Amino acid sequence: MNIAKATLLRLGGILFVLWAVATIVFLALKAIPGDEVDAILGPGSNASEEAVALAIETHGLDKPLIIQYLIQLKSIFTLNWGVSYSFDQPVLEIVEEQLPSTLVLSIVSLLLAWILALLASIISVFGRLPWRIVSMVEIVFAALPHFALAIVLIVVFSTWLGILPPISTSDTKSIILPALTLAIPTAGFLGQIMRESLLDAMESPFIISARARGEKTLGLYGRHLLRHASLPAVSLSGWAFGSLMSGAVIVEEVFARQGIGRTLLSAVGVRDMPLVIGILMIIAFVYCMVTLIVDLLEVAIDPRARKINPQKRKVS
Incomplete structure (x- = not known):
């Protein structure tokens, strides 16, 4: 093709x-x-x-x-989305105001999820006990509902420790708790996939060959193992980003954070049809674009994806 x-x-x-x-x-x-x-x-x-x-x-x-x-x-x-019933403002203007906040939250959450998943994958290879502990933690993380996790984080970091604000403010620290709330369940899914892929890679012939050439542990992880293990997680990053944007509906409401998710929740409650349709169309478009970017990243990481079966040349 x-x-x-x-x-x-x-x-x-x-x-x-x-x-x-x-x-x-x-x-x-x-x-x-x-x-x-x-x-x-x-x-x-x-x-x-x-x-x-x-x-x-x-x-x-x-x-x-x-x-x-x-x-x-x-x-x-034709991008003629009309005027919001509840805000009495053009839908496109509302989307332009609210979308950047949700995009920033989703991007930060995805980066945190990747960091947590990578750390979990690296820790899990140091024996059976770390493997079992990491596996159990990932299952728990993946099963946590956003609203319950948000309450726990608020109680621990805001009420008990008093180091992070429970609601969103102009301070950059206010994004930490919402981002963690979105990132932790996503990290549970990505970590499980990445860990299984890492185990498969460790038993692959190319790793045995690298060890035979005298490749050290740091080189194995940096040049081979982590890149191979990250491929399935990269493929799922498009889905993960869409999941984060949908999770923002709850998280933005819990943390009183302005964004497209909280606006959507309000619009559904008052049956603001132009605004609901406009927001969901934007979310769908962003999801499609992120999926396209993920496909390009997968090609950049995996050289095999760049190979195109050449047409057989005629031999004269």
Whole structure:
């Protein structure tokens, strides 16, 4: 498969994901009980019949559902996302304000998860006891729900030790607890995969050859083992980043941190349809872009991924 065809397939996949997200969110919001006009005008607004009729006509609520769906799709893919019902502000402006905070939190959390997973993988190779301890810790970490972990971290580091703020402030230290809350469960998953891959690599022929050439332990880890062990974790980093962004919905609410996750939670509560669709479309797009970047990183780390089966040359 040539590069142009692979690129077209990737772009087609991204468009399909965005269409699927837009369709599912539209149908889900329409299925929520309640009158959408109340969400537009505000609950208990006591609006006049003329105002209600104008709202229905302006937002196309008098049209068949399929027509509303097609209008919504056109608005999404032309980036005409309308105005938020609850904020009375263009959806794109709200997304531009809130997205950077969540992206920073997700990136910091992913870096912390990688650091924790690498440390766990290195420690686990120093005998059976460290291996069993690390394995048990990884399982516990992976099973921890974000809200429970957040409460534990707040109690320990804010209430007992008093070294980190329990809510987000302008201080850079305020990102530590939210980032740890997201990173620890993700590190549990990445660590398990990385550790198993590291064990497989240690028994591989190329490691035996490196040892026969006199390669020292530091060289084995730096040049061979860790790079080989990190490949499966790199492949999962796209999924991990998407998981971190979805986890930010809970974490930002617990730590009172501004971001797209907390805004999404608020928008769902008041059935702010334009804002919900806009935020979820942005999250889906970011996830697709991160997955594409991860694929490129995997090619950079693993030389085998760069090999393309050459066409057989005709012998004259």
